Amino acid sequence: MKKQTAEHGRRAFLKSSLAFGAVSMVAPVTSVAAVSEIEDEFKVIAGPCLQTSFNNAISVLWVTNKNAASWVEYGLSPNNLDKKAYGKSEFGLKPIGTINVVQLNNLQPGANYYYRVVSKEIKEFQPYKLTYGTVLNADVQSFINTDTNKAEVNFVMLNDIHDRPQSIPTLLDLDKGTKHDFVFFNGDIFDYQTNEPQIIDHFLQPCTNAFAKNIPFVYVRGNHETRGKYCRELPQYFASVGYDAFTLGPVRFVILDTGEDKEDTHPVYAGIVDFDEYRREQAALLKKEIESRAFKKAKFRVVMMHIPPRFSGEAHGPLHCTEVFEPLLNRGKVDLVLSGHTHRYKIHQPGEGPNQYPLVIGGGPKEGARTLTKVRITPNELTLKLIKDDGTEVGSYSIKK
Structure with a gap:
């Protein structure tokens, strides 16, 4: 894929603008003082919602x-x-x-x-x-409080929502009735960071309403969460947004923040980003992780990262992810990599390229292209299903140990 074509494809859908504060009154207001009193009332405007690394x-x-x-x-x-x-x-x-x-x-x-x-x-x-x-x-x-020694792990992945908050309950309803240990958001939940109302209205409150008062979520940034005037405030709304690693049941999970897909010198960043060094720092953490006892003794090893380490075009960010992460993913004999970013759902088998790991890329964000990724892991088997937003299964993968 040519860089220009890939870039155009990812941005073709970004024509709808964010709109905040334009509220139409459904009933007449008889008193300015009454409106002021309602607006000044002390209240919770988002949450509560749960987050965890177990x-x-x-x-x-x-x-x-x-x-x-x-x-x-x-x-x-x-x-x-x-x-x-x-x-x-x-x-x-x-x-x-x-x-x-x-x-x-x-x-x-x-x-x-x-x-x-x-x-x-x-x-x-x-x-x-x-x-x-x-x-x-x-x-x-x-x-x-999930017992980290439990035998079976169930979770779902959503990715590339792009400021379409209605997609959160819609996709979660595709696996209604399953008891999830957590919900994983694999980046690009927003187009870019504008202000607090956007974070509340397009993510926190839809999550709270759908599940997050009782079931935790795990979150990692996508490249679009590195953009906008409010992007530096984003981390304060999360327990963790970057690199993380934790054990749950038979699985060792590693989360990588893949940063931006453009080069650091791109004019839109005006010299105020350093994602190449950030990715190298995480590669050093990953290198240390794959040598750890927790990683080596786990029955299954799952890595979650927004930009795929392969099969995502020729932009600088994807190529740098391949350079710094893929040798370590191969060396660590990773059992599954979960990604998004391309907006085209696909399951890449081990050996399709130099990758010795399976790579599952979720779809999105438009209706008809959105997916829910369902994962179930027992001590002996990992099974995954890709479910399109109309409920049809469009891909599956399984491995046994």
Whole structure:
């Protein structure tokens, strides 16, 4: 594929613009003061939603419309939330603000936990006097702390949503009824980063409504999440957005952030990015990972990365991914690589090229091209199905150990 053709294909769909703040009134307003009072009401505007890298810990995220002191109350009974957790303290100071990420640690494997988020509005902050306002106690929710020693792992992958939030529940409904350990978002959930309302309306709240109050998600950036004036603020809404590695059941998972698909010197970046070095840093982490005991002893090894390490055109980013990651994927005898980016769903078998690993690329983002990738892994077998948005199976892969 020629670079120009690949670039044109990926951008042909990006003609719809983001629209925020254009709200039509469905009923007449009789009082400006009444509207102001509603707008000023202290409230949760996103979440709560769960994120995790497992290992008996889970993070709870929620966003308020005003600065607050916040925490999570949780326990093993809905009537006895006897534990309390706060966001990470920095230099002895507990966090305050509107974005809250609180990690619950030392959870019991396999236990059913109940939790609620609590936020106390900060009305005034003077040097020697802090005045609180409304206290919000959200509804009690629940989650199962996944036992990392469990025998079977089930998860689904979504990718390349591109600011089409309705695709999240639509695709998840294709596997309705299956109990997932997590939902994986493999990049390009947005076209580019504009502001907080976009992140809330196009991702956090659709996830909360669909599943994330009770089932965690795992997330990695795509190349489109590296773009836009708000891209540097994106990480504060996530427990993790970059490189990660964790064990769940018979699987060692490795997540790579593949960065941008353009060269660092491209004019659109005006000299303020360094993705080549970023990818080399992750390659060093991957090299260390494949030599680790956790990686070597795992029955299955799964790598998740937005830009495929092969079969994704001749742009600089994909070629650099091939250069820095593929030798390590081959050396580590990876059992499965999951990607997106190309908008064309495809299962590439080991040996189609120099790749000695199977590569599954999800589709998207247009209706008729979207896919849900379903993965089930037991100690003896990994099975994968690609399901198109009309419910038809368009590909499958399995390996036995």
